[in-house]
Amino acid sequence: DAGVIQSPRHEVTEMGQEVTLRCKLISGHNSLFWYRQTMMRGLELLIYFNNNVPIDDSGMPEDRFSAKMPNASFSTLKIQPSEPRDSAVYFCASRIQGAREKLFFGSGTQLSVL
Amino acid sequence: GESVGLHLPTLSVQEGDNSIINCAYSNSASDYFIWYKQESGKGPQFIIDIRSNMDKRQGQRVTVLLNKTVKHLSLQIAATQPGDSAVYFCAENRGETSGSRLTFGEGTQLTVNP
Numbered sequence: 710d711a712g713v714i715q716s717p718r719h720e721v722t723e724m725g726q727e728v729t730l731r732c733k734l735i736s737g738h739n740s741l742f743w744y745r746q747t748m749m750r751g752l753e754l755l756i757y758f759n760n761n762v763p764i765d766d767s768g769m770p771e772d773r774f775s776a777k778m779p780n781a782s783f784s785t786l787k788i789q790p791s792e793p794r795d796s797a798v799y800f801c802a803s804r805i806q807g808a809r810e811k812l813f814f815g816s817g818t819q820l821s822v823l
Numbered sequence: 824g825e826s827v828g829l830h831l832p833t834l835s836v837q838e839g840d841n842s843i844i845n846c847a848y849s850n851s852a853s854d855y856f857i858w859y860k861q862e863s864g865k866g867p868q869f870i871i872d873i874r875s876n877m878d879k880r881q882g883q884r885v886t887v888l889l890n891k892t893v894k895h896l897s898l899q900i901a902a903t904q905p906g907d908s909a910v911y912f913c914a915e916n917r918g919e920t921s922g923s924r925l926t927f928g929e930g931t932q933l934t935v936n937p
Contacts, residue, residue, distance in 0.1 A: 713866075742924075752867070752912065752927040765924060800866050811857060812925060814866030 711735075713803050713815035721821045727789040730818045732801035734782050738813070740806040741784050743776055746798045746817070758784065759806045770795075791822045835934045842900040844931045846913035851894060855916035857925065858887060858898045862909045867927075870898070870911075900933075908935045 714733040722728055734741055742757040756766040761778040769776070773792070778784045788795055798819050802812040836842050848856070854875040859867035873880045873887045873896075880887050886899040896913050910932050914925040 751929050754924055754926070757924060802866070811869040811872060812867075814868070816864075816866050 713801060713813050715799075715801055715815035715818050717818060718816065719819045719821075721823065722791055723823050724792055725790045726822075727787065728791045728795075728820060728822075730786040730788075730799050730801075730820070732784045732786070732815060734784070734801075734803040735813055736782070738803035738805055739781065740804050741778060742802045742804075742812060743784070743786050744800040744802065744814075746800060747796075752800075755786070788820075791820075793822045796820055796822050832929060833932045833934070835936060836903050838903060838905060838935055838937050840903055842898075842903045842907070842933060842935075844898045844900075844911050844933065846896040846898075846928050846931075848894050848896060848913070848915045848928070850915060850917050850926075851891075853915035853917050856887070856889060856896050857914045857916075858885075858896075859912045859914060859927075860907075860909045861912065861930070867912060903933075903935050905935045905937060908933055 713735055716731045720728060740759050743755040744752050745755055746752045753768055755768045756776045757764055758778050761781055774788055776786045798817045800814050800817045802814040804812045857872040858870040860870050861867045871880060871882045871885050871887050873889050875891060878889050884901045888897045898911060900907055910930045912930045913928045917926055
């Protein structure tokens with residue numbers, strides 16, 4: 710199993726540009742979580758999905774952030790327009806829904822907004 | 824050596840010593856706890872978990888202790904090795920709803936000196 714796959718690994722962009730982060734779940738998993746990690750705030754849950762349906766998006770900072778699951782194995786997190794304060798490492802994680810199963814994390818996307 | 828996660832985010836030990844990493848949680852309704860290890864440039868990796876109906880669980884070289892009375896969790900690593908150097912996070916499961924979310928602590932940086 711390849712694990713959770715995120716792309717790109719690194720993204721450098723200018724303020725105001727659109728950024729799209731991508732995530733492929735582990736086969737058979739049906740819950741998907743997006744986290745953001747910064748030195749100041751640690752790991753913050755942005756949003757999570759069960760069976761492609763968003764369950765809790767209360768952690769999404771503002772309307773500039775949006776996340777989708779176009780199919781059961783893939784998700785995108787979009788920031789438009791991006792701002793310097795969005796600079797962080799963004800992780801997605803997947804697991805089997807329902808039981809309190811462990812999350813499997815991807816390697817993250819390091820985002821730098823200049 | 825010992826650490827208190829919220830007040831001492833770093834812990835330095837000698838190779839071969841035992842390490843104890845502590846974590847305080849706030850929600851008395853949390854019923855599932857996980858320890859994750861995050862190495863530089865990687866996503867968090869599952870180490871061990873424990874449910875609230877237990878007070879101790881052992882894995883390979885690791886032991887998690889749960890004290891619900893004082894809402895305290897600890898991770899003990901036996902015979903610490905250089906490869907154990909990483910940031911360690913405790914996470915708590917809050918809520919019983921389906922697809923319940925994990926909330927992460929701030930993390931403790933463990934450094935193992937050869």
